[in-house]
Amino acid sequence: MALISPSRRLRRTPFSDGVEAAGVKAYTVYNRMLLPTMFRSIVEDYHHLKSAVQVWDVACERQIELRGPDAARLMQMLTPRDLSKMQMGQCFYVPIVDETGGMLNDPVAVKVAEDRWWISIADSDLLYWVKGLAYGYRLDVLVDEPDISPLAVQGPKADDLMAAVFGDGVRNVKFFRYGWFDFQGVSMAVARSGYSKQGGFEIYVDGTANGMPLWNALMEAGKSMDVHAGCPNLIERIEGGLLSYGNDMTRDNTPHEAGLGKFCSTQTAIGCVGRDALLRVAKEGPTQQIRAIEIDGGVPPCDRAWPLMAGGKRVGQVTSATNSPDYDTGVAIGMVKMTHWDEGTPLQVETPDGPRAATVHEKFWI
Amino acid sequence: MALISPSRRLRRTPFSDGVEAAGVKAYTVYNRMLLPTMFRSIVEDYHHLKSAVQVWDVACERQIELRGPDAARLMQMLTPRDLSKMQMGQCFYVPIVDETGGMLNDPVAVKVAEDRWWISIADSDLLYWVKGLAYGYRLDVLVDEPDISPLAVQGPKADDLMAAVFGDGVRNVKFFRYGWFDFQGVSMAVARSGYSKQGGFEIYVDGTANGMPLWNALMEAGKSMDVHAGCPNLIERIEGGLLSYGNDMTRDNTPHEAGLGKFCSTQTAIGCVGRDALLRVAKEGPTQQIRAIEIDGGVPPCDRAWPLMAGGKRVGQVTSATNSPDYDTGVAIGMVKMTHWDEGTPLQVETPDGPRAATVHEKFWI
Numbered sequence: 001m002a003l004i005s006p007s008r009r010l011r012r013t014p015f016s017d018g019v020e021a022a023g024v025k026a027y028t029v030y031n032r033m034l035l036p037t038m039f040r041s042i043v044e045d046y047h048h049l050k051s052a053v054q055v056w057d058v059a060c061e062r063q064i065e066l067r068g069p070d071a072a073r074l075m076q077m078l079t080p081r082d083l084s085k086m087q088m089g090q091c092f093y094v095p096i097v098d099e100t101g102g103m104l105n106d107p108v109a110v111k112v113a114e115d116r117w118w119i120s121i122a123d124s125d126l127l128y129w130v131k132g133l134a135y136g137y138r139l140d141v142l143v144d145e146p147d148i149s150p151l152a153v154q155g156p157k158a159d160d161l162m163a164a165v166f167g168d169g170v171r172n173v174k175f176f177r178y179g180w181f182d183f184q185g186v187s188m189a190v191a192r193s194g195y196s197k198q199g200g201f202e203i204y205v206d207g208t209a210n211g212m213p214l215w216n217a218l219m220e221a222g223k224s225m226d227v228h229a230g231c232p233n234l235i236e237r238i239e240g241g242l243l244s245y246g247n248d249m250t251r252d253n254t255p256h257e258a259g260l261g262k263f264c265s266t267q268t269a270i271g272c273v274g275r276d277a278l279l280r281v282a283k284e285g286p287t288q289q290i291r292a293i294e295i296d297g298g299v300p301p302c303d304r305a306w307p308l309m310a311g312g313k314r315v316g317q318v319t320s321a322t323n324s325p326d327y328d329t330g331v332a333i334g335m336v337k338m339t340h341w342d343e344g345t346p347l348q349v350e351t352p353d354g355p356r357a358a359t360v361h362e363k364f365w366i
Numbered sequence: 367m368a369l370i371s372p373s374r375r376l377r378r379t380p381f382s383d384g385v386e387a388a389g390v391k392a393y394t395v396y397n398r399m400l401l402p403t404m405f406r407s408i409v410e411d412y413h414h415l416k417s418a419v420q421v422w423d424v425a426c427e428r429q430i431e432l433r434g435p436d437a438a439r440l441m442q443m444l445t446p447r448d449l450s451k452m453q454m455g456q457c458f459y460v461p462i463v464d465e466t467g468g469m470l471n472d473p474v475a476v477k478v479a480e481d482r483w484w485i486s487i488a489d490s491d492l493l494y495w496v497k498g499l500a501y502g503y504r505l506d507v508l509v510d511e512p513d514i515s516p517l518a519v520q521g522p523k524a525d526d527l528m529a530a531v532f533g534d535g536v537r538n539v540k541f542f543r544y545g546w547f548d549f550q551g552v553s554m555a556v557a558r559s560g561y562s563k564q565g566g567f568e569i570y571v572d573g574t575a576n577g578m579p580l581w582n583a584l585m586e587a588g589k590s591m592d593v594h595a596g597c598p599n600l601i602e603r604i605e606g607g608l609l610s611y612g613n614d615m616t617r618d619n620t621p622h623e624a625g626l627g628k629f630c631s632t633q634t635a636i637g638c639v640g641r642d643a644l645l646r647v648a649k650e651g652p653t654q655q656i657r658a659i660e661i662d663g664g665v666p667p668c669d670r671a672w673p674l675m676a677g678g679k680r681v682g683q684v685t686s687a688t689n690s691p692d693y694d695t696g697v698a699i700g701m702v703k704m705t706h707w708d709e710g711t712p713l714q715v716e717t718p719d720g721p722r723a724a725t726v727h728e729k730f731w732i
Contacts, residue, residue, distance in 0.1 A: 003392040004370035005403040005600075006669035008685050009489060009612035010394065026369035028376065029395035032489065032612060037371040099501055104494065123375060123398065125491035128470065129498045135465055135639065136502010234371075246375035246398060273501065303372035319374050 013059035014211025022229030054230025059149035101277035154200035197240035241364030295330030379425035380577025388595030420596025467643035520566035563606035607730030661696030
């Protein structure tokens with residue numbers, strides 16, 4: 001791995017002091033912000049995530065706030081998921097597409113009030129698309145990046161740690177719901193969500209100044225639970241089939257190709273951009289789709305798309321891959337053509353270290 | 367410096383194989399793409415850039431192509447710079463602003479034909495803003511990211527190296543003009559431009575497959591000129607006052623604050639977004655502006671805004687800083703309030719290593 005050069009442009013977060021004190025070893029850059037990728041080692045972080053509890057600096061899930069009379073209309077324009085029955089207190093995973101149905105982002109939308117929404121974004125400047133639409137349609141809405149920074153608490157002991165800091169009421173928050181909880185006099189939205197399959201919460205930390213006090217409170221309260229600073233873990237997220245925008249799907253792909261057709265109620269999502277294109281896709285079905293790919297023989301770091309081959313022809317590509325200690329195999333996420341996407345199909349994947357035998361699976365490991 | 371984790375999301379470029387073979391030591395991430403920041407050392411790269419010639423992988427200056435009947439109208443909507451007299455063969459540095467006059471990017475626009483433009487962008491997903499506007503205004507224009515990747519040749523021997531590969535005609539290309547030149551049967555736009563003050567060119571390499579052949583041809587032809595792989599150099603760019611979007615100005619700033627008022631002909635840039643706000647700014651003038659900041663006593667790496675203080679009050683901030691071997695002082699770029707922006711004003715800058723004496727200058731070093 002090469003080094004990453006420091007600059008203001010690669011933004012620090014409200015939790016960076018804590019991340020550094022915890023001995024972060026590597027970063028990626030996500031929404032022009034530093035996102036830790038490794039503390040002790042990827043494998044040690046992985047085992048710990050599955051057995052204890054971690055605090056994650058995911059401030060890079062920047063927020064976009066829509067506020068005003070046209071906020072709900074604009075939010076529905078952004079996504080083919082039908083939001084008409086969404087309640088306050090709910091979080092929705094929403095594919096965002098352009099006019100051709102190509103994915104621009106796959107954020108979580110939070111309905112704060114009828115006229116106020118937060119969008120907790122994946123890695124692209126969705127703000128620019130939202131502002132462009134709002135301006136072009138002359139909508140009566142404020143679009144901005146508020147000083148809200150998500151902090152995740154993930155792992156099997158997440159409920160206990162959160163209860164120790166926010167009170168037992170937090171245990172009652174249901175999956176992809178949120179409630180308002182007090183921390184040192186500041187009310188913060190706490191959702192049961194997060195980028196792992198181990199369970200946990202995301203706290204929408206209100207105000208940069210509240211970042212380190214909350215980080216420290218969680219670390220202090222979690223001592224008896226073996227709490228550690230952590231981060232989205234490459235192995236666990238691939239085992240769990242958690243997609244990464246920019247890795248596993250891009251603007252070239254529709255939500256249907258990404259396996260997100262179930263989040264597209266395009267017929268009833270009145271006014272959404274890309275509706276015409278997606279209705280066509282929904283009718284015909286995608287011709288390629290995301291699949292779990294098992295790889296034999298060990299894989300190197302995946303920093304580019306690896307061709308998936310069958311009989312000398314390219315039938316797809318792997319975009320995320322690593323070696324799984326728990327499943328004792330190479331685990332990967334790939335996009336596979338319909339001719340070869342059935343469960344158990346044997347393929348070959350071309351890695352920089354040479355070809356490897358691969359098998360298509362319809363379900364991920366976790 | 368921490369490590370950077372590999373992933374497909376941090377995109378490789380058509381020149382990455384050459385960059386790696388040349389022993390790149392550090393990267394930044396720019397438009398979700400790897401941008402080298404150091405080969406031998408920042409200081410060794412710096413001296414070499416000023417004395418010889420370097421080939422830079424700046425593919426991260428991604429292109430946006432506007433094509434169609436409304437391309438020119440859309441291009442003028444994007445910027446307060448008057449494009450009405452711009453000719454084919456010209457490149458214009460164009461501030462791009464939102465409806466409030468806040469900067470979204472500061473790219474170079476290339477007029478390829480009356481109905482075809484390229485925008486060579488700084489670090490933000492300007493594509494999303496352009497697509498949003500085009501969609502909202504129902505413009506008759508195609509907006510996309512073409513397979514065009516800039517490769518820069520910079521340094522005092524740049525003319526000689528370029529002439530060896532593209533022929534002597536390239537010597538006649540004027541500053542911020544471009545011409546079409548042949549490389550192995552492919553016609554490519556070659557502009558006299560680049561992110562250094564040492565002179566040189568940017569080649570708009572057409573087609574990923576042509577990347578490494580051109581890289582290798584330049585390296586081969588430049589052997590007698592001591593050519594090396596290089597990259598935008600932190601020291602040289604600060605000495606030269608070359609601004610970096612995301613470091614030295616953000617969406618919070620107007621072009622006037624960034625010292626780019628001379629590129630705003632807002633009165634005649636009919637139809638540009640942000641016109642009302644910028645006409646007001648142009649009338650009243652900015653209340654803070656970019657300045658060269660000289661710092662005594664050595665500076666650490668600048669990874670966040672450093673407060674600029676006068677008499678215990680914050681009067682600005684430093685956003686890029688390093689130590690200059692040639693000028694034997696700390697060199698920096700800062701934003702300073704009008705009360706303290708005059709030449710020679712003494713200030714104090716709060717670095718993570720402690721306070722330093724600083725002096726405001728109206729001109730940069732190079």
